[in-house]
Amino acid sequence: MEIEKELGNRDLIVSSTNKKGIICYVNSTFTKISEYTKDDLYGKPHNIVRHPDMPKAIFKYVWENLLNKKPVVAYVKNYVRGKKKYYWVKAVMYPKVVDNEITMITSYRTKATSFEISQISEIYRELVAYEKSHNVSESLNYFKEYLKNKTLTYNRMINRLNDNQQVLNTALLNFNISEFKSDHMIFRSRIESLVEKGYENIDVVKPTCCAFGKRLETIENESFAKDNKFLEIKRLHDKVHTELQLYVDADESIRVNYMNEVYKDIDTLFEIMETLKNDHKYDFEV
Numbered sequence: 001m002e003i004e005k006e007l008g009n010r011d012l013i014v015s016s017t018n019k020k021g022i023i024c025y026v027n028s029t030f031t032k033i034s035e036y037t038k039d040d041l042y043g044k045p046h047n048i049v050r051h052p053d054m055p056k057a058i059f060k061y062v063w064e065n066l067l068n069k070k071p072v073v074a075y076v077k078n079y080v081r082g083k084k085k086y087y088w089v090k091a092v093m094y095p096k097v098v099d100n101e102i103t104m105i106t107s108y109r110t111k112a113t114s115f116e117i118s119q120i121s122e123i124y125r126e127l128v129a130y131e132k133s134h135n136v137s138e139s140l141n142y143f144k145e146y147l148k149n150k151t152l153t154y155n156r157m158i159n160r161l162n163d164n165q166q167v168l169n170t171a172l173l174n175f176n177i178s179e180f181k182s183d184h185m186i187f188r189s190r191i192e193s194l195v196e197k198g199y200e201n202i203d204v205v206k207p208t209c210c211a212f213g214k215r216l217e218t219i220e221n222e223s224f225a226k227d228n229k230f231l232e233i234k235r236l237h238d239k240v241h242t243e244l245q246l247y248v249d250a251d252e253s254i255r256v257n258y259m260n261e262v263y264k265d266i267d268t269l270f271e272i273m274e275t276l277k278n279d280h281k282y283d284f285e286v
Contacts, residue, residue, distance in 0.1 A: 005080055005087045007033060007111035013089060016106045019067065021046045024104070035081040049078040051086050055127035057139035061154065066095050066105055073158050075112055075120040088112040114219075116161045180212040181270045184240070188262060191244055195255070204244045213237060229272075236269040 007013075013033060016025040023041050031038060034049055041048065050059075054077055065072040071094045079086055089109035096104040112120075123146070131139045147157060187210050194202050203209070216234055219225065225234075240262055247258035 002083075003085045005033065005085045007087060007089065009111060011111060013109035014106065015041075015046065015109075016104050017046050019095075019102045019105060021063075021105075023048075025106075033080070033087055034078070035085075040081070049080075051077040051079045053077050053086075053121075053124060053128060055124050055139060055143070056131055056136040057127055057143050058124070060136050060140050061143070062093065066093060067102065069095050069097050069102065071095070073155075075116060075161075076109070077124075088117050090116065119161055177270060177273045180215070181266070183211045184266050188244065188259075188266070191248065192259070195248055202248045204241055204248060206241065209241070213241070233269065233272060236265055236272070240265045240269065 011029050011033065012027075013030045014025075014027040015023060015030050017023050023044055023046055026038060026041050030036075031041070034041075036048070058074055058076075062072050062074050071092065073090065073092050075088065076091050077086055077088050088111075090112045091107050091109045093105060093107045095102045096106065123143075126146075127139055127143055130142050134142070144154075147154060152160075187204075191202065191204055206213070216237060220230075220234065225231075243258050243262045243265065247255050247262065250258055
């Protein structure tokens with residue numbers, strides 16, 4: 001089973017090739033991530049790290065652009081030496097042109113987010129399956145038609161994968177809203193029951209003690225987590241747990257006030273989620 005090797009947020013992989021794809025330069029981050037030495041890489045074709053999950057059509061598209069002296073961006077899955085580990089990158093590639101001739105092609109690669117990988121992987125799987133019975137030119141035409149049917153160009157697809165608002169909306173739409181609302185109602189009822197039975201030291205202030213909180217935690221380090229919509233959802237969710245803790249710790253005479261606030265904030269939280277789900281302008285499908 002292959003293991004994913006994740007880049008750090010500050011990792012920058014740099015490599016250069018001639019216009020035939022032969023490696024002439026790699027930086028130390030490339031050797032660290034790929035686990036090849038510079039001697040292993042210099043003079044070798046760059047496809048030494050190519051993973052079979054990468055469609056040939058994508059590389060054909062990339063090289064068509066580069067050889068036409070145009071920069072291009074692509075998401076790439078590469079093998080680590082030994083082919084038991086892999087890593088994903090967002091690659092920005094530039095041809096260096098001197099006297100109208102390409103002298104070098106340099107690629108700058110950074111960490112791809114989990115959202116970008118999840119979206120592009122679906123497309124790549126479809127292309128790889130198509131390529132099993134079609135040649136690379138047919139596969140590229142199939143890919144272009146695929147984008148056309150979704151009213152996208154290649155560049156627009158790449159840009160949308162990097163648009164924080166689109167990414168946020170899609171990440172939130174992937175939540176099963178009904179399931180998470182039921183989870184909170186059950187969670188609230190369980191806390192009420194524990195209090196009625198006289199249990200002590202009940203800790204509910206941590207938002208990650210419920211399924212919804214754990215799910216939010218998985219995406220809170222993504223770039224879109226600075227978006228006001230995400231911050232409002234997270235604030236409301238944190239507030240629900242704070243109010244539940246206040247309910248647990250309060251005198252019996254005022255507990256009902258805190259529980260009323262819990263009810264109100266749970267409703268508000270999931271109304272925001274439902275509005276997002278029902279607003280077609282936030283649909284995102286590449």
